[in-house]
Amino acid sequence: MNTKTILAIGMTSAMMLTFNACQQSSRENPLLAESSLPFGAPDFSKIQVADYAPAFMQAMEETSQNIQAIVDCKDSATFENTILPFEDSGKSLARVSSVFFALTEADKSPELSEIEKTVQPLLTDLQNEISFNKPLFQRIKTVYDKQHDSLTGEDQKLLEEVYKGFVRKGALLSDDKMARMKEINLRISELQQQWGDLLQEATNEAIVWVDKKEDLAGMSDADIEQCKKDAETRGGKAPYAIVIMNTTQQAPLASLDNRELRKRVYEASIHRADGTNPKFNTFKIVSEIAKLRAEQAELMGYPCYAAYSLDNTMAKTPDNVNNFLKNLVKAYKAKADAETKDIEAFAQKSEGQDFKLEPYDRFYYSAKMKKALLDISDDEVKPYFNVDSVLLNGVFYAANRVYGLTFKERKDIPTYYPDMRVFEVIDKDGQSLALFYGDYYRRASKRGGAWMDNFQEQSHHWNQKPIVFNVCNNAKAPEGKPSLITWDEVTTMFHEFGHALHGMLSNCNYKSLAGASVYRDFVEMPSQFNESFASIPEVFDHYARHYETNEPMPAELKERMLKSINFQSAYALGENLAASSLDMAWHMLASKDVPTPDKCAEFETQALMQYGILDAQIPPRYMTSYFNHVWGGGYAAGYYSYLWTEVLAINVADTFAKLGALKPETGQAFRDKILSRGNTGDLMQMFTDFTGMTQPDASAILRARGL
Numbered sequence: 259m260n261t262k263t264i265l266a267i268g269m270t271s272a273m274m275l276t277f278n279a280c281q282q283s284s285r286e287n288p289l290l291a292e293s294s295l296p297f298g299a300p301d302f303s304k305i306q307v308a309d310y311a312p313a314f315m316q317a318m319e320e321t322s323q324n325i326q327a328i329v330d331c332k333d334s335a336t337f338e339n340t341i342l343p344f345e346d347s348g349k350s351l352a353r354v355s356s357v358f359f360a361l362t363e364a365d366k367s368p369e370l371s372e373i374e375k376t377v378q379p380l381l382t383d384l385q386n387e388i389s390f391n392k393p394l395f396q397r398i399k400t401v402y403d404k405q406h407d408s409l410t411g412e413d414q415k416l417l418e419e420v421y422k423g424f425v426r427k428g429a430l431l432s433d434d435k436m437a438r439m440k441e442i443n444l445r446i447s448e449l450q451q452q453w454g455d456l457l458q459e460a461t462n463e464a465i466v467w468v469d470k471k472e473d474l475a476g477m478s479d480a481d482i483e484q485c486k487k488d489a490e491t492r493g494g495k496a497p498y499a500i501v502i503m504n505t506t507q508q509a510p511l512a513s514l515d516n517r518e519l520r521k522r523v524y525e526a527s528i529h530r531a532d533g534t535n536p537k538f539n540t541f542k543i544v545s546e547i548a549k550l551r552a553e554q555a556e557l558m559g560y561p562c563y564a565a566y567s568l569d570n571t572m573a574k575t576p577d578n579v580n581n582f583l584k585n586l587v588k589a590y591k592a593k594a595d596a597e598t599k600d601i602e603a604f605a606q607k608s609e610g611q612d613f614k615l616e617p618y619d620r621f622y623y624s625a626k627m628k629k630a631l632l633d634i635s636d637d638e639v640k641p642y643f644n645v646d647s648v649l650l651n652g653v654f655y656a657a658n659r660v661y662g663l664t665f666k667e668r669k670d671i672p673t674y675y676p677d678m679r680v681f682e683v684i685d686k687d688g689q690s691l692a693l694f695y696g697d698y699y700r701r702a703s704k705r706g707g708a709w710m711d712n713f714q715e716q717s718h719h720w721n722q723k724p725i726v727f728n729v730c731n732n733a734k735a736p737e738g739k740p741s742l743i744t745w746d747e748v749t750t751m752f753h754e755f756g757h758a759l760h761g762m763l764s765n766c767n768y769k770s771l772a773g774a775s776v777y778r779d780f781v782e783m784p785s786q787f788n789e790s791f792a793s794i795p796e797v798f799d800h801y802a803r804h805y806e807t808n809e810p811m812p813a814e815l816k817e818r819m820l821k822s823i824n825f826q827s828a829y830a831l832g833e834n835l836a837a838s839s840l841d842m843a844w845h846m847l848a849s850k851d852v853p854t855p856d857k858c859a860e861f862e863t864q865a866l867m868q869y870g871i872l873d874a875q876i877p878p879r880y881m882t883s884y885f886n887h888v889w890g891g892g893y894a895a896g897y898y899s900y901l902w903t904e905v906l907a908i909n910v911a912d913t914f915a916k917l918g919a920l921k922p923e924t925g926q927a928f929r930d931k932i933l934s935r936g937n938t939g940d941l942m943q944m945f946t947d948f949t950g951m952t953q954p955d956a957s958a959i960l961r962a963r964g965l
Contacts, residue, residue: 288301288309289310290354296671296682297692297723299680299714299725300353300725302673303672307367310354311377314354314355316350318351321347321388324348325344328344328394335397336401336405340400341413342719344394345768345770349720356712356713356714357713358373358377360711360713363709364697364703365704366704366705371455379447382443382444386443389429405417406418412771415771416768416771419770426570427439435557439554442550442553442554446547446550449550452543453543456538456540458705460537460538460884461884463538464502465526466526467495468496468497468498468500468519473498477513478637481513485500487736492702501700504886505706506528507527508523510523511523511621512622512624513622520618528881531883540884541858547889552845562848567894572779572902579842579895579902580842582901582902583835583842583901584870585956587869587870589960589965590831590835590965593828597828597829598875600627601826604623604626604627624825628825634815634822638815639815640744641806642802642803642804643742643745643747643748643801645732645743646741649698650801651800652752656794657759659797660925660928661686663683663684664683664684665681665684667679667680673695675701677698677734678697679695680695680696681694691723692716692724692725693713694726698730699732699733699734700733704729707886708750708753708754709728709757710727710785711727712726712761713726715773718767719767722769724773728757728758732747740805749789749792753789754785756787756789759788759933765935766938772936777937778892778893778899782899782900783945785907786904787911799811829876831901832871833877836873839869839878840862840881840882841888841893841896845895858883859882901959905959906945906954910932910945912949913949931947932945
């Protein structure tokens, strides 16, 4: 079946009408035409919803034709006539996909959702047609067998990645197993689409409505104003609304005096998608995805999905990951138990000896305890963390000091949402290096969390420079007022910009190897390392300025705040360990052992018990039913990588501190040895080349967290 037939079958009549209308129009599709904007940036002033369907149609057809041309080549397979054309085969599709899926994550409309439902399975069909194209793979295998040893550098690495990618997808499977793998790929694609839609609906529905302002006592005036604004923009069912964010714990729990309201917020969070509201139960999707992934691994000869997935990472095996997690659990557990007892004892001083600390109380009394012991609170420091200053005087300032980058705002480049900002990134030699977009404020059409992605990845082979964007979910203040954020949100901005630097400073020939196209348990290292600049005194003093007076944060307040960063730090480690353990537990199951939807919650509890991490006071950062990284994103059997790469990041930060954290020479060495190289070499060797360490020092994570 050719690609046109696949696409026609999959399209709804509405989509076909849209496509036909666009075919008849003389208007050039801006997603397919060369953009006249700098760097070839997407022209959002011209792109319409009706453009996506025909753009996908044409780009997929072009990809299919490019693949067929490789197969039809009569000459003996070589790197030049097989691997390079394969690298080039999906260029148009990459451009269309990057724009479309940026919007489905950050500004999803019902119309985009409908297009996504149609397009996603078609893309999977096309990927299946390519991955299981035997004549194509035979040519790739011929090049691998005959030319691998004679190629060098990026050419050799690209060949390895292409060949091994086909093998990992099942190119060596028998016909019957290959057919089943195709079915699984398609079904997982459908399920992940359903997951994304259902979870976003569930999270929006989980909003906690509040009738009276006095029920919000304890919150700052700015936060109460935000609750009022959120209520207005989300249907106005009550005067105030507490929006549920992606994680288990919610920021308002640290300040709300009303215990019953705290309970409502916490329970709205943990029960958003577990069937408590029968309309929103993701366990059916979870169970089926887990079973299908396990079957994928079994088809490939692995005992479980974790073994299959980890074979292509730094960690290599489930045993290595489990040992890593269990050693951290062992080291942290006593500290966590002591923290809980201390918080409960502190609460009992005001609430009485019979008071029992609940998980929705922990942040509240921890914040009060922190205030009592360290005399610090979020409300005291937030006036010094204006989003604009954090970005311009913190994130950008550090990048200028370390890498010599400067940032010129480009108000002439259109964006997909009005409050976004665009900057031209200029290298220290004065040459334009990249475009950077910032989308920092939350809205109902945006999924939770924070992330980096590309509209265009760097490639010398394609003669294209990177176009990178960051997305966050900070609350936007009413018009005319500054948007103030917490310390956690400050470090999130530095974190995501670390990913952006990995993309912007890339210096690779091939898009497939460029920027952040690295192993999952390495990709978070540059971002977590970049967080370290947020607290370096010279950087901190440059951005942490009062939004009204522009005065720097007073020295004694800064000392108290920085001292408080690791206050009761076992919680943050524990919630991450719990989520990582859940992820591993789900993906170490054989297909026959995956629990049915009605047993998923029970399995979650048993898994946490087995890892020694079950603790009502420190629940997973993401429960199974809303663990988007794992069921909707690319982190299946990979959530551990946040902790794994934190170790690498701390080791790198220690090296920076030793060599001079803000010295351009240090930044240049890091850029040359890691950030610019993408996936062009052995990642552990890159780490060694910069740090001088032959193995990461895992104990560093405990030291860094004050444990």
